[in-house]
Amino acid sequence: MAVLQGDIKFPESLQRRLDENYDVVFEHDVENLKRRRDEILAIVVYYNKPSKEKLNELIDDLPNVRAIVNHGVGVNNIDLEAAKARGVQVSNLSGAEVSVADFAFALILAAARNVVQGHARSHNPMFTKIDFDWLGKEVSESAIGIVGMGRIGTEVAKRATQGFNMKVMYYNRKRRPLDEEISVRATYCESLNELLGNVDFVVVTVPGGKETSKMFGWDQFCAMKETAMFINVSRGSVVDQEALVRALKEKKIAGAALDVTDPEPLPCDHPLLTMDNVLITPHIASSTATTRKLMFEVFLQNVDAALQGKELPNRVI
Known part of the structure; x- marks a missing residue:
């Protein structure tokens, strides 16, 4: 029963x-x-x-x-x-690990290559001329940092190395066995800040809960490259959203792609919803038949x- x-x-x-x-x-x-x-x-x-x-x-x-x-x-x-x-x-x-990892890369590609903004421009009746100086960010052969190397993080790493020849760094509570690192060509970072300062894309796949609550705040966003993008497919609770808004406004990071927020959905007047460099989806990373x-x-x-x-x-x- x-x-x-x-x-x-x-x-x-x-x-x-x-x-x-x-x-x-x-x-x-x-x-x-x-x-x-x-x-x-x-x-x-x-x-x-x-x-x-x-x-x-x-x-x-x-x-x-x-x-x-x-x-x-x-x-x-x-x-x-x-x-x-x-x-x-x-x-x-x-x-869910396969579909979530797929979706993480959907967010990476959409954010890096201005897919959503490009779609909006193409549907705008005022759009009459292609801007050849409007450039995206290269994904292939860039560096990706995976925070949380569990089942989902490992699947993200596979796609990064096998599909895009990316340099993979990861941060985890416990280091993965050497054979697992070798299989996905991943380098372990002793600290989160070591990872954040050396990658072009930060992908978060940690579980929610007390241990990870607001794991990403102002200090973490400031530790990232100004050209880096933040991707969250874990839980909205791992991010201090006020700090994220500030980091985006002050150009401490280049952009964010979020499948999760806190709360879900965000209030209609939330500043994240008005930013051109933020992509938000409604917690659909595992949503395949x-x-x-x-x-x-x-x-x-x-x-x-x-x-x-x-x-x-x-x-x-």
Whole structure:
């Protein structure tokens, strides 16, 4: 039995499979939830991301919960220590690394080569003459810095070396094994600032959470080259957005391409939305039919394991 958070339902195809294969209780159905609290074995968290406090309340109110199954890669919306103290397993999803790495390069290319601005100019009825002095930034054989060399970061590195012959530098909490570095031709940096000052593109793929909250602030943007571009496909929380706005205005960096912001979406009057050197997309890096199907299958494997009392395949704790 699973508890689905809030009023937002899964896509129709997923909801149908859940209804056909599981006994589902919705968190907002308070009376039903109270009546069947002893039967509930797993809490399912979808994209609406309830607060940590709300999840802790559910853990406390549901005595037989075995697991929290998170339909997403990040688990910063879950109080892992509280779950661990209760003996509740937590899982996340895998399978998004290929599409997210692809999208990171879509952002790199779009930002570097003025794709969005060029599209807008071409559709503008006032556009009558091509400006041959309007130049983009070369991607091939430039230097890329990857912050967070997990599954996604490694896929970004593969594309950088194999597709664009880029020099790859990376910063991670722990250095990767030498054979992994060699396979993607990546050089480890002992400090974040060492990386920032030596690359043309900074790509962030770290998880969200306390450890990475506002990891990129004024000092980090000032440490980057003035010609460098900042690419974020991780979480909006890793960036101090006021510092990013200031860095862009004062030309401490050349531009930014963001698939994630804080909040999402940004308020319509946010300064990032008015800047010509900023590209923003609505958290769609993993949004392909193939990836979503794969993530869905992994999600169901974790649900099945939770209801059977087994260890979750994608266990985080």
